[in-house]
Amino acid sequence: MPPDISFTPDNDLYKNRDTLFEDYTPDTIVGRDTELEQYHEALQPVINGERPSNIFLYGKTGVGKTAATKFLLDRLQRDADQYDVDLTVIYLNCEDLSKSYQIAVKLVNELRDPSDQISETGHPGYKVYEYLWDELDAVGGTILVVLDEVDNIGDDDSILYQIPRARSNEHITNAKVGIIGISNDLSFRDNLSAKVRSSLCEKAISFPPYDAPELQDVLQQRADTAFHDDALADDVLPLCAAYGAQDAGDARKALDLLREAGDIARAADADHVHDHHVEKARDKLEREEVMDGIADLAEHQQLTLYALATFEGDDETPVSSSTVYDRYQSLCHYIGSDPRSARRVRDFLKELADLSITARTPQNEGLSGGKYHDHDLKHDLETVVVAMADLVDYVGVHEGIEDVVRSSDEIVLSSDIDATLSPD
Ligand SMILES: Nc1ncnc2c1ncn2[C@@H]1O[C@H](COP(=O)(O)OP(=O)(O)OP(=O)(O)O)[C@@H](O)[C@H]1O
Numbered sequence: 001m002p003p004d005i006s007f008t009p010d011n012d013l014y015k016n017r018d019t020l021f022e023d024y025t026p027d028t029i030v031g032r033d034t035e036l037e038q039y040h041e042a043l044q045p046v047i048n049g050e051r052p053s054n055i056f057l058y059g060k061t062g063v064g065k066t067a068a069t070k071f072l073l074d075r076l077q078r079d080a081d082q083y084d085v086d087l088t089v090i091y092l093n094c095e096d097l098s099k100s101y102q103i104a105v106k107l108v109n110e111l112r113d114p115s116d117q118i119s120e121t122g123h124p125g126y127k128v129y130e131y132l133w134d135e136l137d138a139v140g141g142t143i144l145v146v147l148d149e150v151d152n153i154g155d156d157d158s159i160l161y162q163i164p165r166a167r168s169n170e171h172i173t174n175a176k177v178g179i180i181g182i183s184n185d186l187s188f189r190d191n192l193s194a195k196v197r198s199s200l201c202e203k204a205i206s207f208p209p210y211d212a213p214e215l216q217d218v219l220q221q222r223a224d225t226a227f228h229d230d231a232l233a234d235d236v237l238p239l240c241a242a243y244g245a246q247d248a249g250d251a252r253k254a255l256d257l258l259r260e261a262g263d264i265a266r267a268a269d270a271d272h273v274h275d276h277h278v279e280k281a282r283d284k285l286e287r288e289e290v291m292d293g294i295a296d297l298a299e300h301q302q303l304t305l306y307a308l309a310t311f312e313g314d315d316e317t318p319v320s321s322s323t324v325y326d327r328y329q330s331l332c333h334y335i336g337s338d339p340r341s342a343r344r345v346r347d348f349l350k351e352l353a354d355l356s357i358t359a360r361t362p363q364n365e366g367l368s369g370g371k372y373h374d375h376d377l378k379h380d381l382e383t384v385v386v387a388m389a390d391l392v393d394y395v396g397v398h399e400g401i402e403d404v405v406r407s408s409d410e411i412v413l414s415s416d417i418d419a420t421l422s423p424d
């Protein structure tokens with residue numbers, strides 16, 4: 001008989017949990033006063049009916065670039081209506097758009113009637129631009145084109161000077177068009193060609209990482225809408241903010257942490273969210289991040305990690321790069337794959353350490369004076385093995401990780417564990 005399962009609403013802690021998600025747009029933006037002031041000033045020409053400036057916004061992930069943009073453009077649209085300024089805002093996320101051509105097509109289709117769309121491929125480049133100029137001129141007035149995550153176009157960036165120059169090149173006559181480019185890739189701006197940089201970055205606004213007090217303001221504002229009064233113990237927001245500041249000042253991560261802590265407290269039927277719920281939430285999120293990081297590794301990087309994991313299972317870590325390399329070679333041998341060079345594997349080990357999956361410690365080699373590195377896993381063996389279960393399944397279970405594979409109920413393999421691979 002299946003257990004009698006039923007669902008009862010349990011919203012003792014949360015008032016509106018949805019507001020802790022990314023897609024919720026807060027009514028106001030806190031902790032970004034200087035940036036909002038600069039942004040406001042850069043947009044001022046629009047309300048005066050003047051040619052808009054092209055604006056470039058840059059800063060690391062989760063620092064409020066998109067949120068501030070949506071907020072300010074909302075206000076601008078509202079005030080433009082009040083002052084009878086003919087303003088059209090087109091917001092485009094370039095996440096899946098890696099070419100200027102694709103962006104131009106997308107813009108044409110945004111501006112056109114749904115019944116009159118153009119296909120995504122097959123037009124000569126100049127033709128797509130012609131369509132675009134026609135559509136922009138047909139709309140007229142002031143048009144702001146927001147290209148969020150614009151770094152996805154890499155160096156195929158012709159649209160970033162075509163649009164700003166469309167008017168001086170007499171492609172358009174009616175409309176006044178401005179571009180707002182947004183990027184979290186800090187090298188993107190430096191790598192722009194001089195002619196793009198000068199037109200796109202007329203006004204460049206930097207969004208720095210949040211510090212802990214700013215994050216606390218952001219979290220407080222969300223917590224007020226998301227949780228019931230008194231649902232959070234006093235130290236919860238400062239703790240989430242402190243972790244967020246450590247994590248590159250990323251508000252998205254800080255909000256995720258708060259929500260996860262709330263969920264853990266709710267699952268435990270707690271009356272309040274406490275700091276130990278935050279600690280648990282942080283462990284969980286960190287674990288998920290490592291697992292994602294491992295899952296994204298290329299096969300030979302994973303094989304290198306597998307080799308190191310076998311030593312961890314035998315309590316032999318930390319171990320040197322050359323020890324890892326020997327084990328790595330035998331794993332390659334089992335699957336009939338050509339091993340990469342020892343040097344390449346040392347690079348892999350360095351990359352694993354850079355990703356915080358492993359720890360890498362320099363050692364001095366006694367009298368000979370040479371230097372080498374020791375390696376160790378930074379997370380528990382089970383987490384690592386679960387994350388590369390597909391590879392383990394494919395290669396077979398090495399003796400070093402046999403115990404953890406047997407005892408874990410999270411690792412489900414199709415291969416027969418009894419056919420354990422010998423140590424070397
Ligand atoms: N100052 C703020 N006030 C309120 N909420 C904020 C603030 N800054 C960021 N947030 C929230 O944090 C999350 C991340 O912010 P946002 O999406 O604006 O980051 P971003 O800088 O655009 O990052 P990315 O480069 O990854 O796109 C969103 O849920 C956003 O609503």
Ligand SMILES: [Mg+2]
Pocket residue numbers: 065066067148
């Ligand atoms: Mg964004």
